[in-house]
Amino acid sequence: MGGQPLFVLSDDSERTSGKDAQSSNITAGKAVSESVRTTLGPRGMDKMLVSDDGDVVITNDGATILEEMDIEHPAAQMLVEVAETQEEEVGDGTTTAAILAGELLTQAESLLDDDVHPTTIVEGYHEAASLARDAIDEEVLDVALDDDKLVQVAESSMTGKGTGDVAAERLARSVVDAVRQVETDEGVNRANISIQTQTGASSSATELVQGVVVEEDRASEEMALSVEDASIAVIESDLEVKESNIDAEYEVTNVDQLNAAIEAESDQLRQYADDLAEVGADVVFVDGDLDDRVASYLVDHGILAFEGVDSDTVSSVCAATGASRTGSLDTLEADDLGNAESIRIETFGDDELVFIEGGAAAEAVTVFARGGTEHVVDELERALRDALDVVTAALDAGGVVAGAGATEIAIANHIREESAGIEGRKQLAVEAYADAVDVLPRTLAENTGMDSIDALVDLRAELEAGNRYGIISEGQTGVVDDPIEHGVLDPAAVKEEAVESATEAATMLVRIDDVISAS
16 A cells, blocks of 8 residues: 555544453443442332433333433443343343343453453353353242242332332232233233323222223213223224315305205214114224214213224223224124123323223233322332233243342352363353352342341352242341242243343453444
8 A cells, every 4th residue: 555544434433442442341331230239129229310301210120220311332222222121021130130241241351351352251151141041940949820929929029119018919919810810821911911000099009900991081071970781882983074075165045055054964973873872882982083063962872982092092992892993883783892891980180091891801901000199100000010021921931939139149059060160261251150140149138238248158058058048128137038938939031031131231242342433
């Protein structure tokens, strides 16, 4: 090139390479991990997140915290994706996954300082992750997943998430009842469980509705507030005066012509109500517009109607009642009607909620969650959603293991035992992985006010004695005890997914040695 420099990147591009790039990525990942570390466990603390618009979110749910944070660093964003993946796959364990990923990066940083090649670290981490999955399989409890065990799984998930110790068991029982309602021979149909929140009462007022709860207003205040043994029609069209596709003008020369036109229009609208009454509908959900005059005619027939119903509500109503969507009132037949034992409307402040219970299809249930404020019901909704997901995971994906850090201690011990048979520097990475797993029970101990080193020593001693002990919250602090006796159980799938997602994120970041960014 004649000795002239070759410029590949534009002047406004920035490039960080080598150890500087690795250090930058690892530091960013660790920072994200540390941001959620204090939220882990039953004594975990909450975070308050305030947006530019002044919106406030108060939560200790790892996925919500990371989602609400305005994270720009691409490496840090990968840890956010870890939490998102964990949430999508199993619904809980997001904080665990983020903390584990951060500690894997911390251990990798020490190995890099000792001149262990990144590829060696990656290979060691993947081998250790395989050993971790084997350990989890060995820790699965040989117990029948009856309702009492599932209540313990749900309660373990919700504890520390603002539900309160007293309300947690009641909420957990509602969660299990909801899952059992939609359980089939093929598994749990999680999509048929919905959560409806409403402020104005304590969380102990939360109830399970055998059907769906939707937020809709009656088309007329003169309509009934309840209907028993209701036949339900779902119409996906407008019930108003039909408009011509032709741009035409009509000349009215006398009052009789005007009255005739008005009467014809009224007849058309009255026919809508007559047709619904004739087919036997007691309640109608219309996704389009409903003319006021049609509403008044429906009142005359004693029909309860809702207009402007969105697609999600239509789907929920159909799932609960067995009603068929009808594109036009002209094609509506008796077979298209759904059925519910009762439809009742309750008023909460300015909101009207429609309770559709005892549907003929009986495929949908709703957890009707109550709370004193918007922040409380938002956090309660997150806790219930996690509990529903973990109970589903326990039934569908591999049973349960001891919680409270007991399984993590067993995982770390198994990895250390197997690392003795691994040759070369890869052994260092495998041992470092075991040290990273130890951060989870250590963090639980810290968050309960215990000395983390003493707690870790006691846990390892109990493991050597053949006991699967964990960190149990008791009073204002914690103790080392048997989590199974205390009813602290976690789905094995949550542990496996945390290991998988944390390992993938950490190894991806460790392999990066060049960061090129353009303005």
